[in-house]
Amino acid sequence: MFGPLLSAADAVALDSAVIPRYLSHFSSLLLEMMLPYEAAKVANLGCRTGHIDSQVLEKLQNATVVGIDASPAAIEAARARGPASAGAPPSYMLHDGGLPLPLSPGGFTHALSVHPLCPAGERQALLSELRRLLVPGGQVLLALPLRGSFPELSDMGRECALKQDLSSLSTAIDAASAARPTPESMTQEFEALGLIDVEVDVRLIAVSFGSGREFLDDPVARLAVLPELSAQIDVDAAVSEKLLRYIHEAVSKYWSEGAFELTVNVGCASGRCP
Template identity: 50%
Template sequence: MLVVGESARIVHLGCRTGYPDLKVYESSDGADIVGVDASLPALELARNKAQVMGDVRIEYRPSSDGGLENEEGLYTHAMTLHPCVGADARLALLSEMERLLCPGGQAVIALPLRGSFQEIADLFREYALKHDDSEFSKAVEAALLARPSIESLSEELEQVGLSDVDVEIRQTSLTFDSGRAFVEDPVSRLLVLPEVKAWIGVEDVARPLNYVRDAIDKYWSEGKLELSLNVGCASARKP
């Protein structure tokens, strides 16, 4: 979905460790890429990966330094992958992407849509029922309803002023051998669990997650857990 031409200047919001910046750079004709993230350790790893490539025009900045405040309209592309934020923060993120883009610039976003991680949601429901935790149950149900669909993501992109919106869904799954593997796998720790905490909106999910870990071992003792993932891939333009 990312269409990179000559003299491209790309900002990657929430870049974490820099994926897929190097791939984007290699496929472009010498694009300038600026990655921004709140995690200093993640940015350090991203810089190290870029340095291995030699003389590349890829820069990484902490989001706390306000370095993008005076860069309105300076980028031909703005992208973000799997932002682990709730609905309000997601809308603010899309608005920031629109602000940074030049006229005709492209915004690209990929994130889990409604129906993703349904197996975990079902186990959370079971936990809430067995422990008579009505507040947690309400939080889970509200989170499921708030997760974006193709239609609502399109509406959010248009709401912040973007046009030519195109959203498609790609269905896949994540496989885990056990409950412990789910909790300890880097994909879970860096993507799935932060995402779950963000959309549930409950800070302390240690007990529910312990229940999920044990339940996975119980229900999938003779097989592997395949966690459903509906990836929404969206592209839009700034008029």
């Protein structure tokens, strides 16, 4: 749910490439929607290297931030950032991602998650956990790719299923595409948890690469996009491996010279606890 375990080199690549080129689109939208709260206490689930935490502390004066992640290297990198403001530095906790988290219920004014790598079937559990952590009047914030994201890769997956006669893969890709949330479905999911004042904001972006090979070699693909795609498509490991191999071959072939653009519907949903 919190993403793949990172090596020390992966944590560096996340900070230097994935965050500025990709994840920053999600975190900036979330920060815009974050509501002010006096003496705020923020829980960041799947904090990775803590890239958003310093910005949270700049926006919410006198706030405290608790970040949780399953990757020791990510937590180490987050702690190494040091204090980002005159206030208290963020604190970080290593946890395997299982729910519920070892955090007291009703102890936070904000509970957030940026680009969690969880399939649609686990999103409700994540939302319920975010909701559990809030004080009355607190805010849940969830930023993730919405329906219509990564059509280039989904199309290649369907091509793979057709050429290799993998009916289970074709069914799983269609199911994953349909299960990606829309603004309307996110609103319904938040309201079903009893959250109020629900809002969903969306930005359509294109992340450009000089060629297909450049995309495949970029940490954005390896650490964020392809793991997210694999998390959504419910197939066994052997079929998933065939899919990823096919995507690598097809992207390299079709965009061997021309630029490759990845389409992403960046979404963020916000709701308050009554």
